[in-house]
Amino acid sequence: MHDPNHNPWKTLSSAEKxxxxxxxxxxxxxINPSGNPGIYGKVHFKNLAIGVIPLDEDMNTYLVGQYRYPLNAYSWEIPEGGGPLGVDALESAKRELLxxxxxxxxxxxxxxxxxLSNSVSDELAIIYLARNLEQFEAEPEETEQLVIKKVTFEEAYLMVLNGEITDSMSVAGILRVKLMLT
Known part of the structure; x- marks a missing residue:
């Protein structure tokens, strides 16, 4: 019988790279699950990945457009960023949204x-729905050149279905909220 809590991997040594x-x-x-020697690389993230789907009373949401350096491409996504480990994730979400x-x-x-990528990393994402919105001044970080686009939630959902939104947190969060709303 298969025990889902049994780890079939045996670690012989580790080295920070x-x-x-x-x-x-x-x-x-x-030693891998079939008993053979091998190597495994792990990326440990020092922050939580935090995402927010803001939804106003008229069922509009706000997307963030920015150039993503690792992808060498422009991306439309929900407001998101890093939340320090040990800090309440909701407080990080509030900070990111503002x-x-x-x-x-x-x-x-x-x-x-x-x-987000359980094959090579331990990054955990937490996504929130934010309602009863009030507008203040944005405070982007120096590494962010952002464009904010207000769209209907239905338009954001269609952007996911059409492949215009490909960021995994945005896709998962928008689909989850769509299910919650129906």
Missing amino acids: YDNPWINVTQYEV EETGLKASEWTEVQRMH
């Missing part, structure tokens, strides 16, 4: 927790 304020990369010498869109919300619902 890279470290910066956001990630740590470790290489492991392992920072990127200038919005504050009085009603918050956690809608999704997900691992």
Whole structure:
């Protein structure tokens, strides 16, 4: 009988290969599940991935457009960013929403927790729905050149279906909220 809690991997040794304020990369010498020696690389994220789907009383949402350096491409996505480990994720979500869109919300619902790339990383994402919005001034970070686009939630949903939104947190969050609303 299969025990889902049994780890079939055996770690022989580990060596840190890279470290910066956001990630740590470790290489492991392992015995894999079939009993053969091998290596495994793991990217450890030093922040939570935080996403917010702001939804106003008219069923509009706000997308953030920005050039994503690792993809070498422009991306439309929900407001998102990093939340330090050990800091309440909801507080990080509130900060990200204000920072990127200038919005504050009085009603918050956690809608999704997900691992973003469980084959090579331990990054955990938490996505919130933010309602009862109030507009203030955005406070983007120096690394962010953002365009904010207000669209109907239905338009954002269609952008996911049409492949115009490909960011995994945005796709999962928008689909989850669509299910919640129907």
